[in-house]
Amino acid sequence: MNIQIPRGTQDILPGDIEIWQHIEETAKKVCERYNYQEIRTPIFEHTELFQRGVGDTTDIVQKEMYTFTDRGERNLTLRPEGTAGVVRSFVENKLYGQANQPTKLYYTGPMFRYERPQAGRMRQFVQFGVEALGSADPAIDAEVLSLVMRIYKELGVSNLKLVVNSLGDSESRTAHRQALIDHFKPNIAEFCSDCQGRLEKNPLRILDCKKDSSNPLMDSAPSILDYLNEESSQYFEQVKSYLDAIELPYEVDPTLVRGLDYYNHTAFELMAEGEGFGAITTLCGGGRYNGLVESLGGPSTPGIGFAFSIERLIMALKGQNKVPEVAQKLDCYLVTLGEQAKLKSVELLEQLRAAGIKADKDYLDKKMKAQFKAADRLQAAFTAVLGDDELANNIINVKNMETGTQEQIALDELTLYIEKEIQGGK
Structure with a gap:
């Protein structure tokens, strides 16, 4: 179904x-x-x-x-x-x-x-x-x-x-109410059943009727401003x-x-x-x-x-073609290669998010090229690339996705580096 x-x-x-x-x-x-x-x-x-x-x-x-x-x-x-x-x-x-x-x-x-x-x-x-x-x-x-x-x-x-x-x-509306009744009553049969039911209960609502809006009696109806x-x-x-x-x-x-x-x-x-x-x-x-x-x-x-x-x-x-551009963009996307790097990326991701940084990583075992494409689609400001070799040397490569520039930094400085770069761009 x-x-x-x-x-x-x-x-x-x-x-x-x-x-x-x-x-x-x-x-x-x-x-x-x-x-x-x-x-x-x-x-x-x-x-x-x-x-x-x-x-x-x-x-x-x-x-x-x-x-x-x-x-x-x-x-x-x-x-x-x-x-x-x-x-x-x-x-x-x-x-x-x-x-x-x-x-x-x-x-x-x-x-x-x-x-x-x-x-x-x-x-x-x-x-x-x-x-x-x-x-x-x-x-x-x-x-x-x-x-x-x-x-x-x-x-x-x-x-x-x-x-x-x-x-x-209340006093003004009571006077206007009676004037509306006197105005519409002789020809109320020309109006829809809803308006006919409203005549005695709430004639003001007749003026809000969409079905009978073109009836000439609407234009000539008594104005509330004359009864204030x-x-x-x-x-x-x-x-x-x-x-x-x-x-x-x-x-x-x-x-x-x-x-x-x-x-x-x-x-x-x-x-x-x-x-x-x-x-x-x-x-x-x-x-x-x-x-x-x-x-x-x-x-x-x-x-x-x-x-x-x-x-x-x-x-x-x-x-008016004024819908704002408010797409959610990532601060950092982690690109990983190798089993140990994947394990470490989970820890890094937790640290980034705890610091208030919007971050994500691959969960589908994609190749490196596909991971970079995912970072592009998510409009990530930075990608951080970590392989088993980098992990062994306690370093990580960070790429600015707007300028294309890349920098190698100490692994334990990643969160601080991304924080400073983001704040500097604001």
């Missing part, structure tokens, strides 16, 4: 995984520069967490979650997004009681959604996300937006466009003033609606303009979610965050 990988998943192989590691490491370093700390939460949670946190009316909860019952008859779900689990952990571990506030966290890991697989949209995908909990200051909204833009810029993505909107507070009360309007103006202060370009899009129910006030998406991205141009999304902590049993705590798919980020890098 030929067992293949499940649809909507992928193997990330050596040669590609280095790009992933580079992206994750760059994002982590940026987060740490902004004083965010890493958190790791379970890959599966109680299903109720996502029903309450993400929202019953969302496509994620209604159609896309991988849910199962375990042997203890507990209803569990593979996490479809990261925020709900982070907030659950924030509440359960009482992070709101720590002295340093707000609590600023980042995470990375696999998420799972049952969707039709396509470029940039997988059933198992990897998200990198940030959550800042405990501050209602508009300045932290600007900080989060600055952080995500910094990650993309340091990875080399260009032609970025930041789009922002305000979804307002004074407090919500003032908050949005403050966010924009901070973005202006740090010279972070943005566009206001009144039709921007995030696909999760917990968002309010600031909402945003980061897009990449240019060729090579197909139909998917949105690279990152997020926003403020005041009220989510309370809905999961915690104290009144404002929050804001974002998440992006690493798969989509790699699509952007490939589309």
Whole structure:
């Protein structure tokens, strides 16, 4: 039986995984520069967490979650997004009681959604996300937006466009909700069954429908910006003033609606303009979610965050021909001839690796020429050639693979020699 990988998943192989590691490491370093700390939460949670946190009316909860019952008859779900689990952990571990506030966290890991697989949209995908909990200051909204833009810029993505909107507070959304119902209700039969079901439950989600995006009623729908009360309007103006202060370009899009129910006030998406991205141009999304902590049993705590798919980020890098060269290269490859030399090479290899030097040797009894070819393929900076004659004289020949120069040194000085040469080349 030929067992293949499940649809909507992928193997990330050596040669590609280095790009992933580079992206994750760059994002982590940026987060740490902004004083965010890493958190790791379970890959599966109680299903109720996502029903309450993400929202019953969302496509994620209604159609896309991988849910199962375990042997203890507990209803569990593979996490479809990261925020709900982070907030659950924030509440359960009482992070709101720590002295340093707000609590600023980042995470990375696999998420799972049952969707039709396509470029940039997988059933198992990897998200990198940030959550800042405990501050209602508009300045932290600007900080989060600055952080995500910094990650993309340091990875080399260009032609970025930041789009922002305000979804307002509860009072503003209630007024806008009724206006949307009044707008769509007379012609709701023209819309898909999903939109018809959302009309009374969550009409804002109609604006996010892909099937009916070309319906003329979408363009003429009431704008949330016209229904912001004074407090919500003032908050949005403050966010924009901070973005202006740090010279972070943005566009206001009144039709921007995030696909999760917990968002309010600031909402945003980061897009990449240019060729090579197909139909998917949105690279990152997020926003403020005041009220989510309370809905999961915690104290009144404002929050804001974002998440992006690493798969989509790699699509952007490939589309702009900016995939970094991050192949793993060897510092030293041991070439051996003779049984005693092979035995000694195991000892030498252990010494090199203990000193922090990336080193390897032949394990297939290849001829000398084939061993040198292997060193070339592994892009070794140096090869160290040891035969039984050299071993008897306590020497070893070291070749610089870039310059072709060769030097004979004492066998017990190999590690120190390679260390100095590597440091001198940096």
